[in-house]
Amino acid sequence: MPRLASLQSLYRLCRSSSYLPVASVTQASSCYQQHIRSLETMASDKLKAAEHLKGLEGSVWVEFVKLATEEKAINLGQGFPDFAPPNSVTQALTEIIAPGSNPLMSQYTRSYGHARLVNAIAAMYTKFMGREVDPMTGVLVSVGAYGSLYYAINSHVNPGDEVIIIEPFFDCYEPMVRMARGVPRFIALKPTNKTEGVTSTKDFTLDINELRGLFNSKTKAIIVNNPNNPLGKLFTREELTEIADLCKEHDVICISDEVYEHLVYDDNKFTRIATLPDMWDRTITVCSAGKIFSATGWKLGWSIGPQHLIKNCQTLHQNCVYTCPTLIQEAVARGLEIEFSRLGQPECYFLELPRELQEKRDKMAKILRECNLTPIIPDGGYFMMAQYGHLGVDVSQYGDGPQDYKMVRYLTKTQGVATIPCSAFYSADHKSLGEPYIRFCFIKDDCTIDKAAEKLKAFSKSLKA
Ligand code: PMP
Ligand code: GLN
Numbered sequence: 001m002p003r004l005a006s007l008q009s010l011y012r013l014c015r016s017s018s019y020l021p022v023a024s025v026t027q028a029s030s031c032y033q034q035h036i037r038s039l040e041t042m043a044s045d046k047l048k049a050a051e052h053l054k055g056l057e058g059s060v061w062v063e064f065v066k067l068a069t070e071e072k073a074i075n076l077g078q079g080f081p082d083f084a085p086p087n088s089v090t091q092a093l094t095e096i097i098a099p100g101s102n103p104l105m106s107q108y109t110r111s112y113g114h115a116r117l118v119n120a121i122a123a124m125y126t127k128f129m130g131r132e133v134d135p136m137t138g139v140l141v142s143v144g145a146y147g148s149l150y151y152a153i154n155s156h157v158n159p160g161d162e163v164i165i166i167e168p169f170f171d172c173y174e175p176m177v178r179m180a181r182g183v184p185r186f187i188a189l190k191p192t193n194k195t196e197g198v199t200s201t202k203d204f205t206l207d208i209n210e211l212r213g214l215f216n217s218k219t220k221a222i223i224v225n226n227p228n229n230p231l232g233k234l235f236t237r238e239e240l241t242e243i244a245d246l247c248k249e250h251d252v253i254c255i256s257d258e259v260y261e262h263l264v265y266d267d268n269k270f271t272r273i274a275t276l277p278d279m280w281d282r283t284i285t286v287c288s289a290g291k292i293f294s295a296t297g298w299k300l301g302w303s304i305g306p307q308h309l310i311k312n313c314q315t316l317h318q319n320c321v322y323t324c325p326t327l328i329q330e331a332v333a334r335g336l337e338i339e340f341s342r343l344g345q346p347e348c349y350f351l352e353l354p355r356e357l358q359e360k361r362d363k364m365a366k367i368l369r370e371c372n373l374t375p376i377i378p379d380g381g382y383f384m385m386a387q388y389g390h391l392g393v394d395v396s397q398y399g400d401g402p403q404d405y406k407m408v409r410y411l412t413k414t415q416g417v418a419t420i421p422c423s424a425f426y427s428a429d430h431k432s433l434g435e436p437y438i439r440f441c442f443i444k445d446d447c448t449i450d451k452a453a454e455k456l457k458a459f460s461k462s463l464k465a
């Protein structure tokens with residue numbers, strides 16, 4: 001059988017040549033077509049996705065970001081601010097790229113993290129963790145917190161290892177565990193049976209006996225998201241201590257996703273699980289510059305932890321991403337230096353942002369209540385789950401899947417307000433727990449929230465009429 005390349009050139013030659021007899025052209029052409037067909041048949045097997053991607057094709061973000069864009073809806077769905085990041089980082093970025101500035105800022109930098117950035121991170125988390133964080137061996141800079149989560153999971157989980165995930169959970173945890181051929185084991189936070197209904201994230205608690213039942217000799221890791229997305233729950237010190245005790249008893253790694261670390265409201269206290277007794281050595285803490293600086297599109301994150309865990313993440317990183325964008329790392333480094341120098345002062349962005357967000361949270365809660373939606377008031381993060389059942393709308397015509405998916409499609413298409421369905425944050429067996437809720441993002445300009453309020457109020461009024 002002639003090689004494909006020679007067939008291709010023969011085919012091209014035949015088609016362009018007026019000297020070859022027509023019969024030869026036809027023969028070569030049909031031979032080439034036949035060869036392509038046989039390649040396609042073989043390809044149907046060889047070009048298939050790897051086994052570990054099976055079942056991971058759908059993404060709530062891909063579907064609903066597209067829908068919000070197509071419908072030009074007011075976007076209270078995907079979690080991103082529609083206002084500018086603070087000057088501490090935007091000004092830095094402008095200066096770094098200005099004509100005549102250091103040209104090396106446009107070139108590769110250190111693989112595990114730009115030196116100025118890891119130094120700034122280490123200085124800051126040395127304070128937050130109450131222990132020395134080494135900039136070179138205790139920090140890894142990644143493409144967003146997504147990158148850090150992927151490294152933490154894929155550099156430790158072996159096929160068959162179990163990873164405990166607390167529901168509702170940020171949806172990428174499950175596919176990341178599956179890509180590592182690990183086995184996710186789920187435990188849902190349970191709402192207390194209050195007669196007047198669940199309205200606070202404090203009403204969602206972790207059943208420690210159920211959790212204990214999930215730990216066994218195959219358990220490799222647990223993923224804790226504190227403050228939690230989408231619920232906005234802050235885990236109490238007591239809850240974290242119970243999780244920590246089980247980790248120590250069963251020699252398990254704790255992956256603590258703390259991307260909303262500064263976004264804590266009222267008098268609530270945020271505890272970092274890595275700071276609990278003997279937890280540092282088994283915890284990887286995951287953070288996001290995108291969340292810290294309201295710059296989600298900058299896609300920069302980092303992992304912090306002991307050298308024996310971070311070095312495994314570094315091995316994975318050096319072989320797939322190698323290094324993150326230098327410009328962004330330098331700007332985030334300068335931003336952290338500035339904010340760290342005014343830590344605890346009202347103008348520090350780590351205090352300014354939650355102060356503003358608490359007002360937005362309260363504003364959003366009031367609007368939702370006025371519209372006959374029942375919000376669960378978050379203690380942290382920038383999302384609010386709300387029950388929509390009282391509206392009593394028929395959404396059966398709005399596509400497939402769980403009721404909340406249909407409700408979100410309905411609201412986006414008919415009312416021009418985009419949200420996110422909460423069953424996306426539950427495993428297949430527990431989808432019904434998330435189905436009564438949709439998630440509203442409140443890190444939005446007040447005028448965006450007002451516009452959404454206008455639409456939602458008019459909608460709710462039309463239902464009563
Ligand atoms: N963890 C949680 C809980 C999140 O909500 C998100 C999304 N913002 C991420 C991780 C990913 O963050 P990043 O955009 O920095 O990759
Ligand atoms: N973390 C953000 C959210 O929960 C965005 C996630 C994403 O777009 N993949 O909305």
